[in-house]
Amino acid sequence: QVQLQESGPRLVKPSETLSLTCSVSGGSISSYSWTWLRQPAGKGLEWIGRIYISGSTNYNPSLKSRLTMSLDTSKNQFSLKLTAVTAADTAVYYCARDGGVWGIDYWGQGTLVTVSS
């Protein structure tokens, strides 16, 4: 069974960089694509972006200028960096496996990141 776990700072100051890592167990990161999503409190889901095993990416156009995603196959992890954060970036962040036509089929439990001074 594939399992994902987000890790990283829970509190980030405005204008700084939000960094999260997703550790994958029960399967190799060298298969499938991997994605990040977020959900502000009481609101809906927002897709942040996807990274393919080749390292190429698709980013949400609204976040693209601030976003970097990467893979570390040696650690079976993938990461997210979002620069110049504001309070609007406060949300529960989820990492997940993108099964392509089979959907986003495995999710991490989510981690709340708060942007505040």
Added chain:
Amino acid sequence: QSVLTQPPSASGTPGQRVTISCSGSSSNIGSIYVYWYQQLPGTAPKLLIYRNNQRPSGVPDRFSGSKSGTSASLAISGLRSEDEADYYCAAWDDSLSGYVFGTGTKVTVL
């Protein structure tokens, strides 16, 4: 910014059938597969339907999906108390080159 439109709420009594609609456009639902996710309170979303109408292993056949043109629907038959959750439709959007989600529908079992 949600590109797919869902009703904010739906409800039914145990045993009833509830249907949730999802309206999109030719660049998303109209051109590619629709997915449905269930989010129980305080938990991560779970894949409920993929490729318009396919159920992952373990999802009860009470849940069914359909698509017609630029709209899709999720039906829950034989409604149960444990079905109380938020439900989201989703699809890849060719214009945005990104995955888009619906606005979400909260299902209440009366």
